[in-house]
Amino acid sequence: EETKSWKKLINIAVSGAAGMISNHLLFKLASGEVFGPDQPIALKLLGSERSFQALEGVAMELEDSLYPLLREVSIGIDPYEVFQDVEWALLIGAKPRGPGMERADLLDINGQIFAEQGKALNAVASRNVKVIVVGNPCNTNALICLKNAPNIPAKNFHALTRLDENRAKCQLALKAGVFYDKVSNVTIWGNHSTTQVPDFVNARINGLPVKEVIKDTKWLEEEFTEKVQKRGGALIQKWGRSSAASTAVSVVDAIKSLVNPTPEGDWFSSGVYTAGNPYGIAEDIVFSMPCRSKGDGDYELVKDVIIDDFLRERIKKVQ
Ligand code: LMR
Structure with a gap:
């Protein structure tokens, strides 16, 4: 019994x-x-x-x-x-x-x-x-x-853009020399494609803006972005097939983020339907944006993110 x-x-x-x-x-x-x-x-x-x-x-x-x-x-x-x-x-x-x-x-x-x-x-x-x-x-x-x-x-x-978020967190942690759990607030904007925008403007390391921790702006704007954008393809070149284990892990992360309350101050990325021009993004598409959940399977978009000129330009290109 x-x-x-x-x-x-x-x-x-x-x-x-x-x-x-x-x-x-x-x-x-x-x-x-x-x-x-x-x-x-x-x-x-x-x-x-x-x-x-x-x-x-x-x-x-x-x-x-x-x-x-x-x-x-x-x-x-x-x-x-x-x-x-x-x-x-x-x-x-x-x-x-x-x-x-x-x-x-x-x-x-x-x-x-x-x-x-x-x-x-x-x-x-x-x-x-x-x-x-x-x-x-x-x-x-x-x-x-x-x-x-x-x-x-x-x-x-x-x-699913959680795989890209995880990849971005990994790269930021490696560059800063910290464990990945110190990296938070990472948004992937756009598509799960080579046009995606991994956001280091809003991301944080040990609670500080990434730019205060990683001073190498050129690395952030170029190498970091490209590495995340092309990670899937680089893996295919090595394996001869696409990522499987890390993808499964990121599906788990994506579900857990929806069925557990998002930790205070943090968020997660997901490609979701754009109703009502969120962040000035075109309507009626699926676009990865920062989300929070109460843990009920649903989510809401994060309001207080900074979209500076650099991000705005890049995000515009994805649509
Ligand atoms: C990935 O990002 O690893 C997957 O989307 C597979 C691919 O084609 O890159």
Whole structure:
């Protein structure tokens, strides 16, 4: 008999479930490190016909792991079935880019997937489903997805830029010679692409503006920015495939940022729908901006950020 009080089970869909990113992510979800040790979950895995056997293998490994919080594992290739009643949809499945490609080159192939999945979410998912789009180009895919899901609030769709935020934090920490947890208030503006703007103007190290700690402005404006923008591509050159483990970690971070209250004074980045020209950014797109959450799965945009001429110029170029 259970003495512990469990929360109500939540349904989580993961697409591209037989892929590399998911292989890292699913076991983190099942372990409780994402939604907490008292939150039982059902994992609903979406794959393709081509990957179906691999998907069966993933489900077998999850079952064999005897995670106490993992109450149900189901697999399928029809999003209208898999997305039934899901409260979270982690949309990872998409063709990844290879060496020498830009993420935007994937739009023709991947856009279609996200239109269909948007329609399926609209038809069968929980009315308050939170959607995190990981498959590239994730901003455009998120926009396509939300446009195809008019009955779900546009606000519930996210394009993953947490990976870029983490990369930016790492670079700032290395340059300043501090542990990464001393770096806060890092915003990624724009797209998860080489045009993105990692914001060192508002970022802080040990609570101080980055520019007071890292005096090398040329490094900040040029090397730092470029390094973060091109990190994904540099990794593909090394591995011959795109990042998987660090992407999964950043999906975990992105979810945790929505289901836990944001620490006082800090924020996180997410690619979200621009309603009403926030920060002067064009309306009706998905754009990464600084967000805070009360921990209820929702977020609000941060008001008090400085947009100086340098940032404004760069942000303008992304739109
Ligand atoms: C990444 O940033 O690592 C991923 O978006 C994969 C890619 O194509 O760069």
